Amino acid sequence: MNRRNxxxxxxxxxxxxxxxxxxxxxxxxxxxxxxxxxxxxxSDEEFVVLSQLIDIILPRTSTPGGLDVxxxxxxxxxxxxxxxxxxxxLIKTGLQDVHKAEGQTFLSLxxxxxxxxxxxxxxxxxxxxxxxxxxxxxxxxxxxxxxxSRDGMTRALNYVEVPGDYKASVPYKKGDKxxxxxxxxYW
Amino acid sequence: xxxxxxNNRAKDQHSYDAIVVGSGMSxxxxxxxxxxxxxxxxxxxxxxxVKHVKDYPTATLHPWELTHRNMLTSEDLKxxxxxxxxxxxxxxxxxxxxxxxEHVYGQVKPFQWNRGYHVGGRxxxxxxxxxxxxxxxxxxxxxxxxxxxxxxxxxxxxxxxxYVERFIGVSGKNESLPQLPDGQFIPAFEMNxxxxxxxxxxxxxxxxxxxxxxxxxVLSQPxxxxxxxxxxxxxxxxxxxxxxxSSNSSTLxxxxxxxxLTLRPFSVVHSIIWDxxxxxxxxxxxxxxxxxxxxxxxxxxxFLNASALATTQIMLQSKSETFPDGFANSSGVLGHYLMDHYxxxxxxxxxxxxxxxxxxxxxxxxxxxxxxxxxxxQDRNYQRGFAYEVYIRRSDWTxxxxxxxxxxxxxxxxxxxxxxxAYMEAYGECLPHYKxxxxxxxxxxxxxxxxxxxxxxxxxxxxxxxRSEMINAAKEMLESSxxxxxxxxxxxxxxxxxxxxxxxxxxxxxPKESVLNKYNQCHDAPNxxxxxxxxxxxxxxxxxxxxxMALTARACDYAIKKLRSGEIK
Numbered sequence: 001m002n003r004r005n006x007x008x009x010x011x012x013x014x015x016x017x018x019x020x021x022x023x024x025x026x027x028x029x030x031x032x033x034x035x036x037x038x039x040x041x042x043s044d045e046e047f048v049v050l051s052q053l054i055d056i057i058l059p060r061t062s063t064p065g066g067l068d069v070x071x072x073x074x075x076x077x078x079x080x081x082x083x084x085x086x087x088x089x090l091i092k093t094g095l096q097d098v099h100k101a102e103g104q105t106f107l108s109l110x111x112x113x114x115x116x117x118x119x120x121x122x123x124x125x126x127x128x129x130x131x132x133x134x135x136x137x138x139x140x141x142x143x144x145x146x147x148x149s150r151d152g153m154t155r156a157l158n159y160v161e162v163p164g165d166y167k168a169s170v171p172y173k174k175g176d177k178x179x180x181x182x183x184x185x186y187w
Numbered sequence: 188x189x190x191x192x193x194n195n196r197a198k199d200q201h202s203y204d205a206i207v208v209g210s211g212m213s214x215x216x217x218x219x220x221x222x223x224x225x226x227x228x229x230x231x232x233x234x235x236x237v238k239h240v241k242d243y244p245t246a247t248l249h250p251w252e253l254t255h256r257n258m259l260t261s262e263d264l265k266x267x268x269x270x271x272x273x274x275x276x277x278x279x280x281x282x283x284x285x286x287x288x289e290h291v292y293g294q295v296k297p298f299q300w301n302r303g304y305h306v307g308g309r310x311x312x313x314x315x316x317x318x319x320x321x322x323x324x325x326x327x328x329x330x331x332x333x334x335x336x337x338x339x340x341x342x343x344x345x346x347x348x349x350y351v352e353r354f355i356g357v358s359g360k361n362e363s364l365p366q367l368p369d370g371q372f373i374p375a376f377e378m379n380x381x382x383x384x385x386x387x388x389x390x391x392x393x394x395x396x397x398x399x400x401x402x403x404x405v406l407s408q409p410x411x412x413x414x415x416x417x418x419x420x421x422x423x424x425x426x427x428x429x430x431x432x433s434s435n436s437s438t439l440x441x442x443x444x445x446x447x448l449t450l451r452p453f454s455v456v457h458s459i460i461w462d463x464x465x466x467x468x469x470x471x472x473x474x475x476x477x478x479x480x481x482x483x484x485x486x487x488x489x490f491l492n493a494s495a496l497a498t499t500q501i502m503l504q505s506k507s508e509t510f511p512d513g514f515a516n517s518s519g520v521l522g523h524y525l526m527d528h529y530x531x532x533x534x535x536x537x538x539x540x541x542x543x544x545x546x547x548x549x550x551x552x553x554x555x556x557x558x559x560x561x562x563x564x565q566d567r568n569y570q571r572g573f574a575y576e577v578y579i580r581r582s583d584w585t586x587x588x589x590x591x592x593x594x595x596x597x598x599x600x601x602x603x604x605x606x607x608x609a610y611m612e613a614y615g616e617c618l619p620h621y622k623x624x625x626x627x628x629x630x631x632x633x634x635x636x637x638x639x640x641x642x643x644x645x646x647x648x649x650x651x652x653x654r655s656e657m658i659n660a661a662k663e664m665l666e667s668s669x670x671x672x673x674x675x676x677x678x679x680x681x682x683x684x685x686x687x688x689x690x691x692x693x694x695x696x697x698p699k700e701s702v703l704n705k706y707n708q709c710h711d712a713p714n715x716x717x718x719x720x721x722x723x724x725x726x727x728x729x730x731x732x733x734x735x736m737a738l739t740a741r742a743c744d745y746a747i748k749k750l751r752s753g754e755i756k
Contacts, residue, residue: 059594063599082261084261115594123591139588140588163547168377168380169544172545177603185277
């Protein structure tokens with residue numbers, strides 16, 4: 001089954017079934033041939049919520065979506081390998097809070113309700129004084145995971161491996177893809 | 188010297204015409220010059236070998252081929268707590284930095300000592316800015332009564348600047364600015380639209396201020412067998428085209444080509460061997476970094492190019508009856524007058540206009556505002572001055588980090604080029620002070636049993652006095668260029684972090700006040716030369732590498748003449 005469809009489907013299934021049944025389908029898929037890549041940091045539950053979040057933050061448009069390029073796996077990996085214990089806990093807690101939001105499981109909410117919930121979390125995270133909000137960290141990792149992936153770079157950006165001569169001035173019009181920067185710095 | 192270090196191998200096998208300690212920016216030049224003049228030269232490098240292209244393992248990787256897409260792991264931060272603070276330290280080039288856990292030093296006050304222990308050293312990692320110093324710099328100490336006078340003037344070094352520039356290839360333009368002398372340039376990399384706009388405004392509005400294409404050791408056209416820049420902006424991984432200057436791409440291959448070069452990696456220098464009877468240095472004693480065995484190498488001529496602090500560390504380690512306080516240290520100034528540049532301060536501007544303008548490729552060079560303060564006598568409340576590196580580009584998807592937004596429309600908008608921004612960062616001269624120093628703590632030993640270097644440095648009042656003008660002048664220049672907003676940036680650098688360590692074995696005419704004479708020759712040991720950052724008498728505000736290279740070529744020329752005339756035996 002297509003990874004993205006599975007994750008999408010989980011949201012719908014969850015309206016009718018329990019989270020556990022979604023989870024079990026997800027776990028079966030993890031063992032299937034087209035398996036969902038995981039680094040093993042997040043629990044099953046957290047990974048499912050994370051995947052749904054990524055699909056809301058970076059949906060498929062005319063360019064691939066976050067799920068198409070395994071962004072949840074990247075986040076699972078770098079939270080495991082690159083984050084301090086405090087930040088790891090912050091993100092885990094954030095995902096768990098989303099999961100339990102509104103007194104029911106996140107995945108049992110309708111698409112619109114899910115999106116509104118995430119939109120609220122996002123807007124709140126970028127209010128002044130919330131610099132350390134878990135969602136800021138998550139969104140940064142999501143953007144890195146997406147825009148530095150092969151498809152993110154080559155399809156959502158203009159990746160030129162060897163540009164050759166530098167051209168100091170070229171015209172630009174809205175909608176043109178930006179040059180994909182290869183010198184990756186995250187500070 | 189203690190006898191236990193003397194090995195019994197045949198001396199002949201370990202004898203050369205010259206020994207060079209270090210293979211980085213200046214050591215590579217010493218190797219090239221000495222080898223090309225026919226001297227059988229041994230280069231000792233404490234780290235591993237790095238061959239041009241072959242040993243740049245990440246040079247052509249796509250970003251997505253890096254496991255963590257260049258993010259640092261918690262393990263990296265534990266292994267490289269100091270090195271990881273360098274702006275380009277990442278998964279793609281951490282193999283060119285020392286492991287802080289293995290290469291310890293003491294910080295009496297915070298000092299960020301960034302190092303690459305391998306063939307090529309930091310010449311693989313430098314920012315490539317290549318500026319001449321002028322008599323404004325060489326005369327400043329004398330005119331202001333600060334520290335001691337430089338024993339050379341611009342005219343002494345100018346032909347050597349020419350010589351080095353012609354070999355390494357420096358892109359830039361002649362501008363007739365007395366404080367930043369012209370040179371032997373290949374074509375500059377063109378400015379982008381907003382850079383040109385800012386240049387026009389600055390030069391219209393501010394007397395004596397200029398925005399110029401930075402002079403950089405990056406090739407805009409093929410040069411001396413090396414390829415031109417391909418606009419990838421991945422210099423810090425090592426360049427497969429050899430488009431920026433490094434020892435690995437340029438000077439060491441030239442030295443190898445003579446057949447006179449012997450390179451010995453994994454050679455941690457223990458000390459310089461002093462012959463009391465003959466009153467000269469005989470050679471160099473090393474510890475093999477892999478086996479811990481001790482070896483001795485002999486030569487009538489020795490160049491120390493281990494980098495400012497490492498060279499001084501070797502000198503301090505080389506104690507003898509003649510030199511109880513460190514090699515060639517009868518003056519007592521060895522280890523003192525440490526300098527770095529002062530940075531981290533400037534301004535940032537954002538623009539809403541010019542959105543129909545863009546560029547193609549990723550230029551690895553910048554633009555530059557040369558020093559404009561105190562050019563004709565002191566007219567500020569501080570001495571000397573500062574220059575700006577200026578970085579102007581359109582933002583990319585990383586702008587998504589810092590504002591609310593999710594979903595399809597937001598995601599698609601991040602695929603487009605964002606607004607223009609300009610960042611001006613000041614680099615200020617640092618005055619030499621006796622109290623800024625390095626010394627050995629004999630009670631603490633590293634993994635080879637050598638005493639640990641301790642660094643005691645802080646910026647002085649003069650540097651701090653520049654700070655408000657560093658911010659305000661950057662703001663007013665940016666404000667002249669139709670920005671939407673401008674903010675001051677004030678994160679003063681930690682000493683060492685600009686990676687321009689200078690001083691600790693300075694030149695000077697008076698042997699009582701200096702370690703080296705005007706040819707970088709030890710006053711106390713005429714067959715030992717030091718031509719890395721250790722020799723510097725003041726710091727100017729320009730990046731120093733070109734001056735190290737020119738001084739090295741000049742000192743090699745002098746040393747060979749003295750060797751041939753028999754004055755050095």
